[in-house]
Amino acid sequence: MKPVRKARVSSFLRTEIARIIQHELRDPRIGxxxxxxxxxxxxxxxxRVSISVLGDESQQRTSLRGLEAARGFIxxxxARVSSFxxTPMLQFVLDDSIRKQMEIEARIREVRALDAGDSPDGAExxxx
Numbered sequence: 001m002k003p004v005r006k007a008r009v010s011s012f013l014r015t016e017i018a019r020i021i022q023h024e025l026r027d028p029r030i031g032x033x034x035x036x037x038x039x040x041x042x043x044x045x046x047x048r049v050s051i052s053v054l055g056d057e058s059q060q061r062t063s064l065r066g067l068e069a070a071r072g073f074i075x076x077x078x079a080r081v082s083s084f085x086x087t088p089m090l091q092f093v094l095d096d097s098i099r100k101q102m103e104i105e106a107r108i109r110e111v112r113a114l115d116a117g118d119s120p121d122g123a124e125x126x127x128x
Contacts, residue, residue, distance in 0.1 A: 001042050012082070013038040013047055017090070020077050021067070029066030031059050036095045040088055047088040050095035060094055067092045 001009075018035040032054040040047040051067065053060040067074075071090050079087040 001040075001044070006040065006042075009040050009044065010038045010047075013040065013049075013078070013088070016078055016081060017049060017074060020074050024077060025066075025070055025073070027066040027070055029062045030070070031055055031063045033063055033067070036097070044084060044088050045086060047090055049090050049092050051092055052095045052098050064092055064094060 014035050014037065017038065021030065021033055021035065034052045034054075035049060036052050037050040038047050039050070051064070053063045055063075071092070075087045075090060078084075
């Protein structure tokens with residue numbers, strides 16, 4: 001598949017899957033989910049859907065299970081709104097890049113606070 005077509009397909013799938021999750025699914029297990037990326041295979045038979053879930057690890061696993069249970073529903077909606085010969089088989093995976101980014105930013109703030117002579121917890125330096 002040409003790179004431009006793959007990018008268009010990926011963008012279409014990401015937008016539609018996000019819309020379906022937000023507006024069509026009524027599963028209480030599915031929390032605040034963001035579709036961060038969709039990576040279809042060259043033959044469009046499968047697509048890896050990266051999701052980010054707001055919440056702790058338990059909430060993430062629960063949302064992932066809810067999405068796995070709704071896979072057929074999501075794929076049937078995609079079949080109705082797309083012109084694909086075959087609707088890709090979706091595989092949902094957790095994208096923890098946002099969590100990692102937040103951890104990195106927190107560490108950067110800690111280092112900057114230490115460089116400035118401040119303690120990251122607000123205590124006076126040397127007040128042990």
